[in-house]
Amino acid sequence: MLRFTGKRFLMMLPILLSISFIIFSIMEFTPGDPARTMLGDYAPQEAVDALREEMGLNDPFIVRYINYVSDAVRGDFGESYRTGRSCVSEIAKRFSSTLKIATYAMIISMIIGIPVGIISAIKQYSGIDVIAIMSSLLLTSIPPFWLGLMLIMLFTLTLHWLPSVGSTSWKSFIMPSIAMAAAQMATLIRMTRSTMLEVIRQDYIRTAKSKGASEGWIILKHSLRNALMPIITVIGIDFGNLLGGALIIENVFGISGLGTLMVTSVKSKDTPMLVASVMFAALLSSLVNLLVDILYTYIDPRVKTQLIKTH
Amino acid sequence: MKKRRTTLFLVLSFVLCLMLSACGSATSDTQASDAQGKSLGDRVLRDRALADAPTYDPFKTNDVETMLVHYQIFESCFFEAQDGSYQPAICESYEFNEAGDVLTMKIRDGVKFHNGSVVTPEDVAFSLNTAINSAYTAKVTSAMDYAEVVDGNVVLHLKFPYASAIGCLVSSNCAIVPKDVYEADPDAFAHNPVGAGAYTLGEIKAGEAITLNAFPDYWRGEAPIKTVVKLIIPDNTSARMALEAGELDIMEPASDYTDYEQLNNNPNVTYYKKPAAVFYCIGFNCDNGIFTDQRIRMAIAHAIDKEDLILGALNGMATPTDAAMVMMNPQYPEEFEATTYDLDLAKQLLAEAGYPNGFSCTMRIIGAPNYTKPAEVIQNQLKKIGIEMKIEPMERASWFEQCYTGGNYEITYYAHPISVNDADFAMYPYFHSSGAGGGTNFYQYKSAELDALLEAARASTNENERKDLYKKAAEHVRDEAVSIPTSTGWRCMVAVNELNGVYADPMIRYYLYNYSWKE
Numbered sequence: 064m065l066r067f068t069g070k071r072f073l074m075m076l077p078i079l080l081s082i083s084f085i086i087f088s089i090m091e092f093t094p095g096d097p098a099r100t101m102l103g104d105y106a107p108q109e110a111v112d113a114l115r116e117e118m119g120l121n122d123p124f125i126v127r128y129i130n131y132v133s134d135a136v137r138g139d140f141g142e143s144y145r146t147g148r149s150c151v152s153e154i155a156k157r158f159s160s161t162l163k164i165a166t167y168a169m170i171i172s173m174i175i176g177i178p179v180g181i182i183s184a185i186k187q188y189s190g191i192d193v194i195a196i197m198s199s200l201l202l203t204s205i206p207p208f209w210l211g212l213m214l215i216m217l218f219t220l221t222l223h224w225l226p227s228v229g230s231t232s233w234k235s236f237i238m239p240s241i242a243m244a245a246a247q248m249a250t251l252i253r254m255t256r257s258t259m260l261e262v263i264r265q266d267y268i269r270t271a272k273s274k275g276a277s278e279g280w281i282i283l284k285h286s287l288r289n290a291l292m293p294i295i296t297v298i299g300i301d302f303g304n305l306l307g308g309a310l311i312i313e314n315v316f317g318i319s320g321l322g323t324l325m326v327t328s329v330k331s332k333d334t335p336m337l338v339a340s341v342m343f344a345a346l347l348s349s350l351v352n353l354l355v356d357i358l359y360t361y362i363d364p365r366v367k368t369q370l371i372k373t374h
Numbered sequence: 375m376k377k378r379r380t381t382l383f384l385v386l387s388f389v390l391c392l393m394l395s396a397c398g399s400a401t402s403d404t405q406a407s408d409a410q411g412k413s414l415g416d417r418v419l420r421d422r423a424l425a426d427a428p429t430y431d432p433f434k435t436n437d438v439e440t441m442l443v444h445y446q447i448f449e450s451c452f453f454e455a456q457d458g459s460y461q462p463a464i465c466e467s468y469e470f471n472e473a474g475d476v477l478t479m480k481i482r483d484g485v486k487f488h489n490g491s492v493v494t495p496e497d498v499a500f501s502l503n504t505a506i507n508s509a510y511t512a513k514v515t516s517a518m519d520y521a522e523v524v525d526g527n528v529v530l531h532l533k534f535p536y537a538s539a540i541g542c543l544v545s546s547n548c549a550i551v552p553k554d555v556y557e558a559d560p561d562a563f564a565h566n567p568v569g570a571g572a573y574t575l576g577e578i579k580a581g582e583a584i585t586l587n588a589f590p591d592y593w594r595g596e597a598p599i600k601t602v603v604k605l606i607i608p609d610n611t612s613a614r615m616a617l618e619a620g621e622l623d624i625m626e627p628a629s630d631y632t633d634y635e636q637l638n639n640n641p642n643v644t645y646y647k648k649p650a651a652v653f654y655c656i657g658f659n660c661d662n663g664i665f666t667d668q669r670i671r672m673a674i675a676h677a678i679d680k681e682d683l684i685l686g687a688l689n690g691m692a693t694p695t696d697a698a699m700v701m702m703n704p705q706y707p708e709e710f711e712a713t714t715y716d717l718d719l720a721k722q723l724l725a726e727a728g729y730p731n732g733f734s735c736t737m738r739i740i741g742a743p744n745y746t747k748p749a750e751v752i753q754n755q756l757k758k759i760g761i762e763m764k765i766e767p768m769e770r771a772s773w774f775e776q777c778y779t780g781g782n783y784e785i786t787y788y789a790h791p792i793s794v795n796d797a798d799f800a801m802y803p804y805f806h807s808s809g810a811g812g813g814t815n816f817y818q819y820k821s822a823e824l825d826a827l828l829e830a831a832r833a834s835t836n837e838n839e840r841k842d843l844y845k846k847a848a849e850h851v852r853d854e855a856v857s858i859p860t861s862t863g864w865r866c867m868v869a870v871n872e873l874n875g876v877y878a879d880p881m882i883r884y885y886l887y888n889y890s891w892k893e
Contacts, residue, residue, distance in 0.1 A: 094769070094771050094772040095772070095775060096771075099774070101510070102512075103436035103510065103512070104774070104778065105436070105512045106509045106510065107512060108813075111509070113509070114509065145428045148565075156581070211612075212612070212615070215615050215619075219619045220615055220618055223619070226621060227616050228607050228616050228621060229582055229583065229605055230579075230582060314608045314612070315609050315612050316612065317582065317605060317607040317609070317612060317613075317616075318582065319426070319579075319580055319582045320581075327425070332771065
C-alpha cells in the first residue's frame with residue numbers, strides 16, 4: 064500500500080509540471096501585457112518597457128518558465144504581479160472559504176443524494192422514483208447562479224433567515240453550499256440509483272433475502288457496499304472539482320475563494336498567481352483521487368489483494 | 375414502523391425549521407439592535423466594493439476601486455468638495471507664479487499622520503516627488519517636474535504652465551505620506567499604510583471585507599461615522615439584494631442601469647444620480663482604412679440619432695453629448711452646434727466619397743454591455759445609409775492591445791473618462807498628435823491646428839480664453855468627425871434613507887467623511 068501511495072505521489076509531478084507549462088503558455092500567447100495592465104493606459108511606453116525589464120518579462124518564454132519551475136521546486140511560487148504578495152499566502156487566505164463550501168456542499172449532496180438514490184432504486188417506477196428522477200434533472204438543469212440568487216431572495220429577502228454575502232459566520236455558508244451541492248446531488252441520485260439497481264438484482268441479494276435477512280440489512284450491508292465504488296469515484300471527482308473553486312457561487316455570495324482568485328489573475332495577466340492557484344487546485348484534485356483509490360481497498364478487499372499482487 | 379419513521383421525520387424537519395428561524399431572528403435582531411441599540415456614531419456603515427485593494431501604496435496604483443479606499447486613508451494637498459470645487463487640505467493656501475508653471479503651497483500646521491507624527495513640508499515634497507517619479511501616476515503627474523521645500527513652503531515646478539495642476543493634486547496618487555515611514559520600507563507600507571486621511575486601515579479579510587476606522591486626530595475633526603466596512607461583492611444583483619435585505623447601507627448600482635426601476639421605487643433607499651465624468655463616442659481610425667476619408671466619417675456623424683441611441687441602448691438614462699468633452703467640464707461650451715441628423719446628407723457624402731451603395735466594415739469593441747448595446751443600435755442606424763457594420767466584441771485586454779495601442783481597427787465605440795474635471799483631460803490625451811502611434815490618441819489623428827489649440831488651452835491661466843480655445847478644439851473635432859460624441863451617462867449612488875451626506879460623484883471620488891447618520 065505504501066509503495067502504491069508513493070508511486071501515485073510521484074505520478075503527480077509530471078501532471079503538475081504539464082499543467083504549469085500549459086498555463087504559462089496560455090498566458091504567454093494571449094493578448095495583454097501585465098506591465099501595461101499594472102501601470103494603466105496613460106503610462107508612457109518607456110515606463111512599461113522598464114517595468115517589463117524589471118519583472119523579467121523580456122526574457123525568453125522558456126527561460127522564464129525554467130526559472131519559475133526551479134523556484135517552485137524550492138517552494139517559492141513567486142509573488143503576485145497584482146498585489147506583490149506571495150502567491151502561497153494569497154492562496155492560503157482564500158482556500159479556507161473554498162474548503163468550507165466544498166466540504167459542506169459534498170456533505171449535503173451525500174446526505175441527500177445517496178439515500179434518495181437508494182430509495183429510488185428500491186422503489187423503482189414508483190412515485191418516489193419519478194420524483195427523484197425529475198428532481199435530479201431539475202437540479203442538473205438549474206444554473207448555479209440562478210439558484211444562488213433565488214436562495215438569497217427566499218432566505219434573505221423574504222424570510223430574513225440567512226445573510227446573503229460574506230463569510231462572517233457559519234450561516235454565511237449555508238446558501239452557497241446548497242447552491243453548489245445541487246448539481247452534485249443530482250449526479251449522486253442518478254449514480255446511486257443506477258448502481259443500486261444493478262446490485263439488487265444480483266444472485267447474492269436474492270440469497271440473502273431467501274435466508275431471511277431484513278430489508279434494511281440487505282440494503283446497507285450487502286447492496287450499498289457493493290454499489291459504493293462508482294459512487295465514491297463520483298464523489299471524489301466532484302469534490303476535487305469543488306476544491307478548485309466555484310467562481311459563480313463565490314461572486315454571487317461575495318465569498319473570496321480560489322475561483323475568484325483564478326479569474327482575477329487571468330484578467331490582470333498575473334501569471335505567477337494563476338499558475339500557482341491552478342497547480343494547487345490540480346494537486347488537491349490528485350490528492351482526493353488518491354484518497355478515493357485508498358478508500359477502494361477498504362470497501363472492496365479484492366482491490367487490496369489486487370494491489371498487493373501488482374505492487 | 376413506517377408511520378413512526380414518517381412522524382419522526384416530520385418532527386425533525388419542524389425542529390430544524392424552528393432552529394433556522396431562530397437563527398434568522400437572531401440575525402435580524404442583531405441587525406436591528408445594531409441599527410437602534412447603539413449610538414448613531416457607533417453604527418457601522420456597510421459600503422460595497424467591487425474588488426479588494428491589491429495595494430495600499432498610493433503611488434503604485436491607478437485602479438479606481440483601490441483609489442476609493444485610498445481617498446479615505448490618505449490626504450492630499452487639496453480635496454474635492456461636493457460642488458466639485460477644489461479646497462485646500464494639507465495645503466493651507468497656494469499661489470501660482472506669473473508664468474503659471476510654479477505653484478507655491480503653504481502647508482497647514484498641525485495636520486497629523488495616523489502614527490501621530492505631524493505633516494511637514496518635507497513629507498509633502500517627498501510625496502509629490504515619489505508620485506512624479508512613479509509610472510503608475512502618469513495620468514495626473516505628467517505635467518509635474520519636481521517639488522522642493524523653499525522657506526518652509528512646498529514649491530511644485532511644472533513642466534509647462536498647466537491650469538489643471540490643482541485638480542491633479544486632489545488625486546490620491548498625489549497623497550501625502552510620512553517620508554521616514556515610506557522610505558524605510560515601501561513594500562511594508564503597501565500593506566500597512568500611514569496617511570493623514572479621515573480613516574485608518576483596520577481589519578482586512580482578503581477578498582471579502584475592508585474595515586476603516588475613524589482617525590480621531592483628523593485635521594477636520596473625527597469623522598461622524600466611526601467604522602466603515604467595505605464588503606466586497608462583485609456581483610451587482612447580489613449587492614442589490616444585500617442592500618434590500620439591510621446588509622448594505624450604500625452602493626453604486628449597476629452601470630447599465632438595469633436595476634434603476636427597482637431601486638428608485640424602493641421606499642427604504644434613495645437613488646442619487648449625476649452626469650458622469652465620462653462621455654462615450656464612436657471612434658475612427660483616421661490613419662488607416664476606409665475611415666481616413668473625412669467625408670465617410672461625416673456621413674456617419676449625420677446618420678447617428680443620439681436620442682434614439684440613448685433610448686435603445688441605455689433606457690434613456692444618459693444625455694446626448696455634442697462637444698468632445700465631458701459635460702461637467704467647466705470649459706464645456708454653453709452653446710455648441712451639433713452635427714445634424716440628416717440621412718440624405720449622409721448618403722450624399724457617401725456618394726461623393728465613392729460609396730453610393732454603402733460598404734461593409736467592422737466595429738471592434740470591448741465586450742461589455744455599455745459598449746455592445748450601443749453598438750447594436752449604431753449598427754441598425756447605419757443600415758439606413760447602406761453601411762453593413764459587423765460588430766466584433768473583444769476581451770478588454772485584446773481590445774487595448776490591438777485597437778487602442780495597436781491601431782488595428784476601422785471603427786470602434788469607446789469612452790473618454792477623466793480623472794480631473796478639466797477639458798484638458800477629456801481632449802489632450804485623445805486628440806493631440808503626441809498620443810498617436812501607440813499612445814492614448816487611438817484615433818491616430820494628427821493635426822497641427824488641433825495640437826496648437828490644445829497646447830494653448832492647457833497652458834492658459836485665463837478661464838475665458840481656455841473656454842474659447844476648447845470650444846474651437848471641439849468644433850475642429852466635430853468638423854473633421856475624428857470621433858462622434860454620443861452620450862454622457864449617469865454616475866449613481868444608492869443609500870439607505872438614514873444616511874446623510876450621500877451624493878453621486880461624477881469623478882467617483884467619495885469621501886466617507888461627509889457621511890453621517892440622520893438623528
